[in-house]
Amino acid sequence: MTASLFTSVRVIDGSGDAPFAAEVLVKGNRIAEVARSPETIDAPDATVIDGGGATLMPGLTDAHAHLSFLNAASLGDLTKLTPEAHVLETAKVARLLLDHGYTSMFSGSSARPHTDIAIRDAINAGDIPGPRLLAATQQLTVTGGFGDLGRKGTFASVALDGADAFRHACREAARDGVDIFKIVPSAPGSGPDVLAEDTAMTDAEVAAVCEVARQRNRQVAAHARSAEAVKMCLRHGVDMIYHATLADDEAKDMLEAAKDRVFVAPAMGLPYARLRDAESYGIATDDFTRARATKEIETVSATMAELHQRGVRVLPGGDYGFKWNPHGKNARDLSMFVECFGFTPLQAIRAATAWGSQLISAGLGLGAELGQVKEGYLADLILVDGDPSLEIDILQDRDRLLAIMKDGAFHKAPPTEPLVSRQAAE
Template sequence: MNTVVITGCTVADGRVADGASPVEDAGILVRDDRIAAVGTRQEILAEVADRTDVDRVDLGGAYVTPGLVNMHTHLSLSLPGAGGDQVKDLNPHELALYMADGARRTLDCGVTTVRCVAEKDHADFALRRAIEAGRVPGPRMFTAGRALVCTGGHGHEGTDTLECDGVDGFRRGTRAQLKAGADLIKVMISGGIAGQHESIDTPQLFADEMAAVIETAHAWGRRVTAHAGPAAVIAQAVELGLDCVEHGYQLTPEVAARMAARGTALVPTLLVTRCKGFFDELGVPEWMQCRSLGAGPAHLDSFATAVAAGVEVLLGSDMPPFWSFEGTNATVRELEHMAEVIGPARALHAATLGPARWLRAEADIGTVEPGRYADLIAMDENPLAAASAYRGVHWVMKGGRVVRTGPPTSGRKTP
């Protein structure tokens, strides 16, 4: 049994948002891939005092939190423009390698779990198996397979979506993703930023089609998340039992209150309406940039409305998690935007324990507790003082194995 003792750190996790205190001068005992004990340095060292087969890690006063969970990830993202066209032109073998490289970079940034919400050609399932088998470094993956859209609906142009129509069509589409191994289902119920022949508030599914997806997924024990912008469409889906909203560009207080009452979470992806540099880098066309950046003020107001109503908000970047952006990586930049509204303690919850609970994986990830996977990251600044502390992540452990140590990185772009 591989045993590691980690000392020289302060331990904090998402429970601080509910009043728990960080553990100062802490120690963490890791056996194989899971945390065996957490306590003071003296307590943990006493447990292994007479052992010589223990690896010892002194983090020199760093702050340790669980690895980040990015709940809106596309490792095969291809937006309109020259950069996206390069990804669309990859053959299946190239695509798999491209996504594997993105997974490695994502883990390198301290994101130890991702929720993929539309990936091309079901390559995500092969990547998930490769990561689980240890053949490829990467985060833990929860994936929706291909997102479900109506004919001509949002994202229909790519192989990361599946066009369906009518109740029977959407039931079949849902079951097709479940057959492939989907952990959740993603459905596009409105227009969005990247569809040239639609608007953000274009309704795209009828109520019976939405119900077909939600009922079928729930019958199989899977949750459903929806790409959605306008309040009226979101309200309808929430009443049908939707579990999560992606983006939520145009929420109203009434709809946000209903989301909170029904337990529907929000992944706001604030970056997508404030990332001109990213768009320029990829050669995203002017029409999309105007639509995206023009939606920014209302998007931020919508997020604040959801927070005020008590909606559970979760971290998700939409941009590739590792992408170098504004001096850090996309995951951290998204968390910084969220923290401006919810504060750093709640941001830590939104990046760790909140996602773990939505994924029904809180017994395995999301906190620094015995029994959880040893998915840990370290930084020199206090993340409970400012979310910008995550810019300084310099040590990453996944499943009890140190996968990166060294100076902070700002993330790396794709080639």
């Protein structure tokens, strides 16, 4: 069995606790021992990696990933490639995400019915590098709902109507091997408020999806911006609620009551990047889009700060995969959690590691064994040049990731020269 011994590292274990100096032994694909300084580990057969004071922490998790959204400029662009070219391009994204320290991804939907499945299976077979991936369906929406563009086709979505149609689609998807049913209970409304949302799915439709999920041991993720959509999801047992932008007091109370079961991911990356970065990618932003993004950020920030205070697990994952919000920038979500939602850096890291892994583990059939630097846990680890508990932004810089390990194997091996002298020379 291969063994690696990390010495002279500061450990952020993912639990939210402060960093501590330690040595960490990995044997096979598991963390075998964590010894806090001044304790040391005696492992004569292990390859020693002298961290030189770098930070060892769990690999990152993204709770709203679209690997097959290939940095599209518009929703209509998502399925322009042939299916064959599409899957090859998606494989490059899988590698890129692991290059950025993301060892687990929960899909927020697949551009085509089987792309996530094919990529997940190729990763698990060792054919291509990539994170642990839970595969989703395309967006299951309703006629005229978000994602159904009518005569212009669809944007990576299937429009369905009635409980039987949703039940059939979910049974088919379970048969074909998806892990996550992605539904779209809310849709942009037409009121005077720029954030106005209709609730587009019915209770019977959401209930049918959740019933198949329970029978087939799958998870349900929902695009739910309106308060009623959030409540509908909670009534029927949806696992992951995206956005929750307009959650009212009753919806927040319901989320708090279900906090040990449900997860929330605001997926604020798109509006955030739209205001800051779209122009630099040559994308014009009209007044309506600007006003909507501004209000979305204000509203989501207040909602997520409150939900976090109430103990709801709010997870990073920001709809990366669009031209102005490209893959690889995912760790910007952690900085956003600190800047906009009042998280401390350690709380943001906990959300992206220990909490994100709770979501992923349910889908992978794992117990409490992923997402922390803890004895017995799976060895998904990143070695960071610097201390992200002091500078959360450094997680966005792949060059600061000195080593990336997934399941006990290095995806990025540590530098061969001693890290201690490398850091001293800088």
